[in-house]
Amino acid sequence: xxxxxxxxxxxxxxxxxxxxxxxxxxxxxxxxxxxxxxxxxxxxxxxxxxxxxxxxxxxxxxxxxxxxxxxxxxxxxxxxxxxxxxxxxxxxxxxxxxxxxxxxxxxxxxxxxxxxxxxxxxxxxxxxxxxxxxxxxxxxxxxxxxxxxxxxxxxxxxxxxxxxxxxxxxxxxxxxxxxxxxxxxxxxxxxxxxxxxxxxxxxxxxxxxxxxxxxxxxxxxxxxxxxxxxxxxxxxxxxxxxxxxxxxxxxxxxxxxxxxxxxxxxxxxxxxxx
Ligand SMILES: [Zn+2]
Numbered sequence: 011x012x013x014x015x016x017x018x019x020x021x022x023x024x025x026x027x028x029x030x031x032x033x034x035x036x037x038x039x040x041x042x043x044x045x046x047x048x049x050x051x052x053x054x055x056x057x058x059x060x061x062x063x064x065x066x067x068x069x070x071x072x073x074x075x076x077x078x079x080x081x082x083x084x085x086x087x088x089x090x091x092x093x094x095x096x097x098x099x100x101x102x103x104x105x106x107x108x109x110x111x112x113x114x115x116x117x118x119x120x121x122x123x124x125x126x127x128x129x130x131x132x133x134x135x136x137x138x139x140x141x142x143x144x145x146x147x148x149x150x151x152x153x154x155x156x157x158x159x160x161x162x163x164x165x166x167x168x169x170x171x172x173x174x175x176x177x178x179x180x181x182x183x184x185x186x187x188x189x190x191x192x193x194x195x196x197x198x199x200x201x202x203x204x205x206x207x208x209x210x211x212x213x214x215x216x217x218x219x220x221x222x223x224x225x226x227x228x229x230x231x232x233x234x235x236x237x238x239x240x241x242x243x244x245x246x247x248x249x250x251x252x253x254x255x256x257x258x259x260x261x262x263x264x265x266x267x268x269x270x271x272x273x274x275x276x277x278x279x280x281x282x283x284x
Contacts, residue, residue, distance in 0.1 A: 048082025
């Protein structure tokens with residue numbers, strides 16, 4: 011394998027005339043080893059603020075660990091705070107990551123506040139290569155978008171070539187169950203899972219898929235944790251332009267595999283773990 015400027019320039023079987031003609035500054039003997047491309051982890055959250063704390067890995071520690079495991083690109087999530095712009099959120103994450111990462115990185119954009127200004131900003135971000143936008147049907151008051159906001163964002167993505175990523179859980183109903191569990195004194199970690207009913211994930215997943223169909227927009231469902239939710243995927247014959255999904259407890263690296271509608275789409279920088 012001949013590498014030039016970090017890219018594979020040519021392949022040839024060892025011992026062939028073509029391979030013997032190559033010269034290189036640095037030769038690595040991979041006899042007895044696998045040679046594979048670098049992994050792309052399409053869903054990471056470094057230094058992610060949530061629930062009054064932050065995820066443990068910084069862009070520096072997380073990308074060093076990734077490099078040791080063979081992951082050469084991450085796509086992390088920049089966060090728009092409620093009342094703030096997408097631009098400001100993206101710039102803040104670039105500032106966090108700049109000069110710290112051991113590998114390549116890109117960003118998806120978490121949209122916490124869908125409004126007229128945000129929708130216009132989505133177009134600008136797509137033009138500069140940030141083409142995927144994550145919305146939440148959970149966490150009212152933090153990341154939550156209602157169905158109208160979701161539909162508007164999906165329509166915008168349908169027009170500008172973006173991709174909507176969805177955390178699909180009925181957060182309004184979950185918050186009722188949380189309140190009732192707290193009133194009963196159920197505060198152990200297990201109750202976190204128990205109030206997040208599989209049926210409420212299935213319901214939201216189904217709703218997200220139908221909204222995406224109405225908007226004729228591609229959809230990538232993230233953080234999938236329940237079999238009940240996955241049963242909502244439309245059969246392949248009908249999902250030409252709608253949904254794909256990624257399981258929640260995953261550290262593997264695969265870029266979004268959403269089937270896209272035939273219209274042309276902006277090139278995606280997205281590559282992204284939960
Ligand atoms: Zn995530």
